[in-house]
Amino acid sequence: RLDERTREIVKATVPVLAxxxxxxTTHFYKRMLTERPxxxxxxxxxxxxxxxxxxxxxxxxYAAASHIDDLSAIAPAAETIAEKHVSLNIRPEHYPIIGxxxxxxxxxxxxxxxxxxxxxxxxxxxxxxxxxxxxIEDGKYKASAWTGYRLFTIHKKVKESEEIxxxxxxxxxxxxxxxxxxxxxxGIKADIPDYxxxxxxxxxxxxxxxxxxxxxxxxxxGGTDEIPAGxxxxxxxxxxxxxxxxxxxxxxxxxxxxxxxxxxxxxxxGGVGLTPLMSMYKKTRDERDVYFIHAARxxxxxxxxxxxxxxxTYVVYETPSEEDKTLAAYDKAxxxxxxxxxxxxxxxxxxYFCGPEGFMxxxxxxxxxxxxxxxxxxxxxxxxxxxL
Ligand code: FAD
Numbered sequence: 001r002l003d004e005r006t007r008e009i010v011k012a013t014v015p016v017l018a019x020x021x022x023x024x025t026t027h028f029y030k031r032m033l034t035e036r037p038x039x040x041x042x043x044x045x046x047x048x049x050x051x052x053x054x055x056x057x058x059x060x061x062y063a064a065a066s067h068i069d070d071l072s073a074i075a076p077a078a079e080t081i082a083e084k085h086v087s088l089n090i091r092p093e094h095y096p097i098i099g100x101x102x103x104x105x106x107x108x109x110x111x112x113x114x115x116x117x118x119x120x121x122x123x124x125x126x127x128x129x130x131x132x133x134x135x136i137e138d139g140k141y142k143a144s145a146w147t148g149y150r151l152f153t154i155h156k157k158v159k160e161s162e163e164i165x166x167x168x169x170x171x172x173x174x175x176x177x178x179x180x181x182x183x184x185x186x187g188i189k190a191d192i193p194d195y196x197x198x199x200x201x202x203x204x205x206x207x208x209x210x211x212x213x214x215x216x217x218x219x220x221x222g223g224t225d226e227i228p229a230g231x232x233x234x235x236x237x238x239x240x241x242x243x244x245x246x247x248x249x250x251x252x253x254x255x256x257x258x259x260x261x262x263x264x265x266x267x268x269x270g271g272v273g274l275t276p277l278m279s280m281y282k283k284t285r286d287e288r289d290v291y292f293i294h295a296a297r298x299x300x301x302x303x304x305x306x307x308x309x310x311x312x313t314y315v316v317y318e319t320p321s322e323e324d325k326t327l328a329a330y331d332k333a334x335x336x337x338x339x340x341x342x343x344x345x346x347x348x349x350x351x352y353f354c355g356p357e358g359f360m361x362x363x364x365x366x367x368x369x370x371x372x373x374x375x376x377x378x379x380x381x382x383x384x385x386x387x388l
Contacts, residue, residue, distance in 0.1 A: 002124055002125065002128055005121075006120075006125065007068050007069055007125075009117065009118055009121035010068050010122060010125045011069070013114070013118055013122070014062055014066045016113065017065075017106065017110075018058070018062045020109055020110060021055075021059070022051065022058055024058065024105045024106055025054035025055070025057045025058040025061075025102075025105070027105045027109050028104075028105035029043070029054055029057075031101055031108075032101035033048070036097060036101075039094075040196075040197040041197050041199075042088060042094070042200065044200070044384075045197060045231075046228075046230070047383070052383060052384045052386075053384055056384035056385055059385075060077065061129070064078075064129045065125055068125050068128070071128070071129070071132050077385070078136060079136070079254045080254050080255075080385055082133055082136040082140060083253045083254050084252075084253075085133065086137055086141060087185065087186070087187035087200075087249045087250075087252040088200050089249060092137075095134060096130075098130075099123070099126045099127065102126060103122060103123055106119065106122060140252070144252070145178030145180075145250040145251065146178075146250050147250070148249065149189055149248060150171060150250070151171070151172040151245050151246070151247055152169040152170060152171055152172060152214070152247075152248045153169070153170050153171075153243065153244070153245050154167055154168070154169065154240060154242050154244045154245075155169065155213055155242070156213075156242060157240075157242050160217055160303035160304050161300065161301050161302055162300045163219050163220050163222075164219050164220075164272055164303030164304070165217070165220070165236070165237055166206065166215055166216065166217040166303075166304075167215065167216050167217075167236065167240070168213040168214075168215050169213055169214045169216070169246070169248060170212065170214075172245055177211075177212065177214060179210065180251035181209075181253075181256035181257065182209065182257045182279035182280040182282070182283040182284070183253065183255045183256035183257055183276040183352070183380070184205060184251040184252060184255070184256050184276070185202040185203055185204040185252065185253045185276070186202070186203060186205060186248050186251055187200055187201070187202050187248065187252070188201055188202075188203060188216075188236075188246055188247070188248055188249075189247040189248075189249075190232045190235055190236075192232070192235045193239070199232050201232045201233075202253075203218060204216070204253075204275040204276035204279065204354075205276070205279050206275040206276075207278070209283065214251075217275050217278075217303055218233050218237065219271065219272035219303075220234055220237040221233045222234065253380070255276060255352075255354075255378060256280075257280040257283065257352070258350060258378075261350065262288060263288075263348065263350050263376075264288065264346050264348065264350070265280070265289070265290045265291070265349060265350050265352070266290075266291045266293070266345045266346075266349045266350070266352070267281055267290065267292045267293065268293050268336065268352070268353040268354075268355075268363050269292075269294045269353065269354055269355055270294075270295045270353075270355020270356050270360070271295070271296060271297075271356055271359070273353075273354035273359070273360075273380075273382060274294050274303065274304060274354070275304075276352075277352060277353075278308075281308070281310075282307070289346075289349075290310070290312060291312045291313075291314075291344065291345045291349070292313045292314070293313075293314045293315075293316065293341075293345070294308060295317075295318070295335065295336050295355065296315070296317060297317065297319060298319055298320055298321045298324055299320065299321060299327070299329045299330070300321060302315070302317075314344055315329065315330040315331050316330065316332045316334070316335065316336050317330040318333075318335065319333075320333050335362065336359075336362070336366075337362075338370055341370075342370060347371075349376065350376050351363075351378065352378045352379070353377075354379060354382070357383075357386065360379055364377070364379065364388040
């Protein structure tokens with residue numbers, strides 16, 4: 001355990017570091033990835049460009065440091081991050097490298113504003129935080145269905161909408177599949193032809209457990225004139241074919257259906273955020289009172305439509321097409337809002353949501369306004385962990 005003086009120094013300097021948080025972590029990534037280019041195989045290189053990864057790391061480190069007296073206060077956040085790390089195959093030997101470059105970045109960005117004593121205190125604090133993650137992750141690796149990557153064959157590739165395609169994965173070794181909790185994801189290791197680094201992404205399992213395959217459903221991030229297309233999703237859509245083999249990490253994640261209660265369940269999804277909720281829906285629809293509300297731009301991009309076939313399912317299209325109107329394919333045009341929501345779902349329920357950030361913010365705000373207790377509200381980010 002750190003001595004009191006060290007802890008005091010760290011707590012006192014958290015605001016200084018937080019103020020320069022993104023500058024420090026941006027510098028950190030730049031230098032580390034230049035000097036240790038092999039680490040580019042572990043990081044999402046797109047998130048380096050859009051700043052999301054440095055932001056997420058900065059927030060995580062400062063949150064931990066401000067609770068250095070009692071790291072158990074960050075347990076829920078640590079749990080989410082550790083699950084992600086396990087799915088990325090992050091190992092104890094990676095932590096000292098991160099620590100080294102983080103301290104260098106603090107020194108270089110803050111210069112004279114920090115003295116040797118402060119740097120030493122942060123080195124010790126980083127060590128303590130790293131040890132916490134290493135021990136949580138060690139437990140998870142031991143409990144995992146397999147560690148690292150297992151090869152899976154693309155058994156079937158099915159187009160679900162204009163943008164979403166499902167991939168049915170079967171283990172190449174022919175061995176049994178693990179069970180998983182509906183809502184969890186797998187990791188995929190992508191070695192894309194002509195792209196210089198291995199890239200890793202997570203995809204939620206979109207079918208109920210207990211099948212002889214794992215299914216993921218992926219949105220093609222096609223990009224625009226200004227924004228480059230997504231690396232892994234376009235590779236999966238355009239290049240990966242039935243019969244191909246891809247390395248997959250074991251199911252992980254702390255966003256899953258709480259099966260210890262029989263309370264009603266309300267699932268709220270936006271766009272491709274429906275995948276973890278579809279798994280929950282299929283697993284539990286015959287056992288509990290389940291409501292599934294899905295928001296999409298229109299019917300053309302609404303994937304897995306025919307699997308939302310229960311009575312308590314509601315479809316909300318932002319701008320329904322003429323065909324959607326003719327088919328009366330939706331329950332509401334526009335957005336999911338609280339006035340509508342309180343008429344279609346019960347308040348005494350467990351709520352789960354996932355979707356684009358704007359959608360998640362709106363759902364979080366609506367549930368908060370409605371007075372749903374925090375411990376009945378669960379959500380997943382399809383990107384670096386953020387805050388709502
Ligand atoms: P990336 O290359 O990572 O790019 C991401 C986005 O940024 C793209 O939209 C791209 O067009 C844009 N972009 C590229 N370059 C730039 C730039 N310079 N500036 C600004 N923007 C840029 N996805 C699913 O489809 N289905 C799922 O079930 C699913 N489940 C997930 C579960 C979890 C827990 C997480 C964390 C993510 C999940 N995702 C899911 C998202 C998925 O992991 C990928 O992030 C997604 O497929 C995009 O990856 P990519 O490599 O195609 O895009």
